[in-house]
Amino acid sequence: MSHPGNDTSATVPRAAAWADDGEIPPPAWGRRDRRRIPLPWAFLLVVAALIVGKPLLSPYLTGPALQTWATIFVAICVQALPFLVFGVTLSAAIAAFVPASFWTRALPKRPAVAVPVASMAGAVLPGCECASVPVASGLMSRGVAPSAALAFLLAAPAINPVVMVATAVAFPNEPMMVVARFVASLVVAVLAGWIWLRFGRTDWIRVPKHAHAESKFTAFLAAMRHDLLHAGGFLVVGGMAAATLNVVVPREWLDSVAGIPWLAVLTLALLAVLLSICSEADAFVAASMGGFSPTAKLAFLVVGPMVDLKLIALQIGTFGKAFALRFVPLTFTLAVLVSALMGWVLL
């Protein structure tokens, strides 16, 4: 109740009310707070740049490399936006309308048991990785153990029904690929959850606080807007990185490594990180990689939904740098090892 619902003058920096935001954006980006000018000058500048730039710059922005880059960049943003909107809506709805007591009742008390239960819940809820980051953050801010929320974060985009169907369609002659993907992803999610439970520290995660003293609906909209602006900005970073790699890395490099088994697995795992393709689409991309072994393709399918540039950016934006610095290498290592093992056993 420290900030009344009708205070909107926005002339005083509210560092205290949103102390959790102090780490993001990183200190280097932060500028000292000044009194805000009531007019949205920066936005007017953006609009002016668009209006002036259209006739002045457009005739020069026609190089094929630049256009291909822009097509891929816009495609990633455009394709991810509906999933992101769905994800932040779900997460904000959880934050605003579902009482905290529900989660403590729905999930087992002991975090060690809650981790596999939350992982299995990922098999039921469709949604891609962009959506699962804000949902997991919403779960944490409602009192779910971080280890369980993280297990859900890893499992949901990897083993949900939509992704399983897409994988089956992409590999019509290799039904074991679907099984291997499901099992490997589930194992990685549970292991990562347990490892985080055992070794993780709470101060590594910045748990966003959604609860504020306002009408539920206003709080819902505010949480949704906040998450969308956060995650959306970082999605753009990931989209730019993926587009750059798509246009810059020569394909011949990839073809020449397909012949060496361990290098092929590692390469496709890294490629999954770099390309940042949505988990609902990555099976088709994996299937199209002619020369690579099934195990390497499995690594691509297991790593992609759990670790990629776009996700790393989203995780930094949502949970903070200290978290991503530890969680990303942990998941990547687990995902590569488990897929190599599963590929050896099942494929």
Place this chain on the structure above:
Amino acid sequence: MGAAVSRWSQNLVLILLGGATVWISAFTTSYLNYVKAGFQPFLVAAGAIVIVLGVAGLVRPAAHEHAPRVAWLMTLPVFAIVLIAPPALGSFAAERSQRPPEPPQNANYAPLSASGPTIMKIGEFMGRAFGDEPEQLNGKVVKLTGFVTKAKKKDQWHLTRMSIACCAADGYALHAAIVGAPAPKLDSWVEVTGTWVPPKWKRMPNGFVVPELAASEVRAIETPAEPYE
């Protein structure tokens, strides 16, 4: 601007982004350059929700309104859409694209009519040519649509169509090699009528193989609204 994006600016950024999304998906067909046709309703809905969210933020502000500076990056896709107007993937992307997937082994293609050209996708042409019964193509006149790219072999050029699984980021190129006609301008869209040229090899060689089509007619066409197969 201070450390955070002001309430006005963040809501206006949302309206701008939502507006651009609705514009490319509901009022033009340019969304087809980026995603599949079936994705349109989701794009329109997402764009509309983002606009509503922005408008609601201006009309009914919450107590604490701020966003990190990274939110400004959400204007970049709008800049790309307005200033570059990214076209469908063309020969630049096709040349960099990975090999197409293995041709479908057990696809059930309908029998081809003996009279008149059969309009066919390049993917189907490849599938028939490298499938179980390539002889069905013998002597049949087919009509393919695509854009012009360079071929590695002499005296031919490629008729190319990009195929996307989900969005343009995963696009890969499908090719048919056109023989017996001079190459039109690179990246121009054409409709080629012709007959399949049976390959000289008995077993499909490893690596990148493209089925050949002996062209009887090459006609320039407008870029189709739906550029991908």
